[in-house]
Amino acid sequence: MYDYHSISLSSFEMLALNVLLLSLIMLALYKGESRLDSDSPWAMLSLLAVFGISSRILLDPLPNIQPVTMLVLVVGIYFGGWRAIALAGVIAWTSNAIALGHGPWTLFQALGWGAVGLLGASLSGFLREGDRLMVGRLAFVSAASAFLFDWTVSLSILLDASTSMIIPYLINGLAFDLYHAAGNVAFVAWMAAPLGDMILRHSEIPASEAVSEVAPN
Amino acid sequence: MSDNLKPGSLLLLFAVIILAPIIQDRLSEEAVKYVQDNASAHNGMPNEWDGKQVYCVLFPEYFSHSEYSSGVTMIGPSGSPLGVNDQYNGTGACVGGLVGFSSGMELMLNATEIAGGSLSVDYDVGEWGPYVHTIGGLNADNITGDFNWAWWSLEHNGAVSMVGIGDLVMSEGDVIIWRISTS
Numbered sequence: 001m002y003d004y005h006s007i008s009l010s011s012f013e014m015l016a017l018n019v020l021l022l023s024l025i026m027l028a029l030y031k032g033e034s035r036l037d038s039d040s041p042w043a044m045l046s047l048l049a050v051f052g053i054s055s056r057i058l059l060d061p062l063p064n065i066q067p068v069t070m071l072v073l074v075v076g077i078y079f080g081g082w083r084a085i086a087l088a089g090v091i092a093w094t095s096n097a098i099a100l101g102h103g104p105w106t107l108f109q110a111l112g113w114g115a116v117g118l119l120g121a122s123l124s125g126f127l128r129e130g131d132r133l134m135v136g137r138l139a140f141v142s143a144a145s146a147f148l149f150d151w152t153v154s155l156s157i158l159l160d161a162s163t164s165m166i167i168p169y170l171i172n173g174l175a176f177d178l179y180h181a182a183g184n185v186a187f188v189a190w191m192a193a194p195l196g197d198m199i200l201r202h203s204e205i206p207a208s209e210a211v212s213e214v215a216p217n
Numbered sequence: 218m219s220d221n222l223k224p225g226s227l228l229l230l231f232a233v234i235i236l237a238p239i240i241q242d243r244l245s246e247e248a249v250k251y252v253q254d255n256a257s258a259h260n261g262m263p264n265e266w267d268g269k270q271v272y273c274v275l276f277p278e279y280f281s282h283s284e285y286s287s288g289v290t291m292i293g294p295s296g297s298p299l300g301v302n303d304q305y306n307g308t309g310a311c312v313g314g315l316v317g318f319s320s321g322m323e324l325m326l327n328a329t330e331i332a333g334g335s336l337s338v339d340y341d342v343g344e345w346g347p348y349v350h351t352i353g354g355l356n357a358d359n360i361t362g363d364f365n366w367a368w369w370s371l372e373h374n375g376a377v378s379m380v381g382i383g384d385l386v387m388s389e390g391d392v393i394i395w396r397i398s399t400s
Binding site: 063065135136139163165166167168169171172174175176178179181182183185186188189190 | 247
């Protein structure tokens with residue numbers, strides 16, 4: 001018998017395979033979303049969680065380049081801070097528990113992405129005009145969000161090191177922050193607008209537009 | 218905007234991927250230097266001060282402080298002397314085990330208060346900020362010898378500070394030392 005699973009791939013080939021798999025998952029999720037009833041925010045969030053978890057694991061070979069920060073930012077804009085925090089926690093815990101390693105840092109990752117989601121929610125008026133996402137502004141905020149997330153996660157070293165280590169640790173990680181920021185800008189440029197359109201189809205009616213009383217017959 | 222952003226974002230990502238390893242090497246060197254400076258600045262001080270802020274005043278050989286004339290007295294954050302290091306290069310006192318000070322001026326004034334007045338500081342505020350001329354009763358202008366000028370020189374983590382005490386930004390674990398320099 002041949003051992004068909006003994007093929008060894010180079011790191012580049014593995015990355016190419018992972019990108020191909022992620023593209024397949026994205027296509028399947030895109031098709032799946034089109035069959036969802038509109039106004040299904042939790043079903044939509046579930047699909048986004050699957051996308052976030054898959055992308056985080058499959059793009060792990062790339063240094064700090066993955067779309068989760070962009071994802072929670074856009075979810076914060078359309079769905080609000082609390083749902084973005086829920087999504088952040090699910091993605092951080094699940095991807096770490098399945099593949100990347102779970103530990104105290106998971107909490108800091110969830111907090112970091114939760115903070116990014118809250119930022120998106122609080123800047124929603126600035127980052128959206130009506131139904132349209134302001135992609136240029138969002139790119140700028142996503143780059144800043146990379147530093148917000150990375151520096152929040154960096155605080156986890158205080159569990160095991162003195163505060164004097166924070167500055168050298170942050171200095172040492174600045175190149176990885178730049179990878180994250182540049183990656184976020186690219187993900188925003190290519191994915192944020194279609195993602196925003198998909199999410200918008202499942203957003204509930206904003207409270208400001210909802211009627212407070214049922215009209216009598 | 219978004220039409221330009223797509224190719225622009227790929228160019229940015231490509232540039233970062235190319236340049237980041239070079240940036241990373243430089244940053245790693247800086248981080249290592251920072252840690253080494255910070256750690257070596259604590260040499261000769263109590264171990265419990267590692268990672269905490271320290272303020273020292275070292276007096277010249279012929280103008281030693283009446284209270285700290287032998288070795289360097291280590292004073293804890295409560296003001297209690299922890300001991301004297303006779304091997305330290307100079308005589309004087311250090312107040313250490315401090316945390317949370319973000320400015321050099323703030324650290325100096327608090328450490329001075331902890332030392333109970335024996336390291337009292339007099340300074341003039343000029344165009345360039347506070348200029349310290351007297352510490353522990355020793356006015357640098359009164360120091361005489363085979364030199365033209367003497368002044369209180371500020372060291373930050375083992376190196377001469379590039380800024381005055383009024384502009385010095387402190388991090389956790391930083392050590393500042395005043396000592397007399399001459400020219």
